[in-house]
Amino acid sequence: xxxxxxxxxxxxxxxxxxxxxxxxxxxxxLADSVWTPCDAEKGTHxxxxxxxxxxxxxxxxxxxxxxxxxxxxxxxxxxEAGPEYVYVLNLRHEGTLRxxxxxxxxxxxxxxxxxxxxxxxxxxxxxxxxxxxxxxxGRYLLVVDSWxxxxxxxLDGHYRVNIDLDR
Numbered sequence: 324x325x326x327x328x329x330x331x332x333x334x335x336x337x338x339x340x341x342x343x344x345x346x347x348x349x350x351x352x353l354a355d356s357v358w359t360p361c362d363a364e365k366g367t368h369x370x371x372x373x374x375x376x377x378x379x380x381x382x383x384x385x386x387x388x389x390x391x392x393x394x395x396x397x398x399x400x401x402x403e404a405g406p407e408y409v410y411v412l413n414l415r416h417e418g419t420l421r422x423x424x425x426x427x428x429x430x431x432x433x434x435x436x437x438x439x440x441x442x443x444x445x446x447x448x449x450x451x452x453x454x455x456x457x458x459x460x461g462r463y464l465l466v467v468d469s470w471x472x473x474x475x476x477x478l479d480g481h482y483r484v485n486i487d488l489d490r
Contacts, residue, residue: 371411398446405469405477423453431480
């Protein structure tokens with residue numbers, strides 16, 4: 324707030340001609356491991372796994388996920404109440420984000436969701452197998468979530484996600 328800003332200005336500029344450099348950071352862009360270790364929470368909403376370069380392929384298993392936070396997203400009515408794994412993408416350039424998910428597990432049904440923030444209502448696009456999204460520079464979350472069928476059976480399991488950014 325304004326009081327923090329005024330305190331910062333009071334400390335940074337002393338009126339004596341001191342030269343000061345400062346940088347404004349979005350705390351969301353700092354890894355949570357800076358504040359507390361994330362080893363046991365890797366792939367959670369608090370500690371998403373970072374995708375640092377493209378193309379990228381990541382593999383996982385939603386049976387090993389430690390969270391089931393989002394059940395329904397604003398971009399779909401599908402029941403995604405199973406376990407989920409979260410990745411973060413910090414895009415420096417605009418481009419077409421191409422994402423696909425596949426599984427060799429006949430009992431698994433992982434779906435992919437691209438979010439502009441850590442909120443089920445921030446879903447930009449969802450797909451059962453693949454999507455293309457015209458992305459601007461910024462921070463995005465990619466959530467691999469387990470679909471739940473009409474009988475209430477959670478279809479969690481092994482997945483492989485391919486991610487690329489065409490500029």
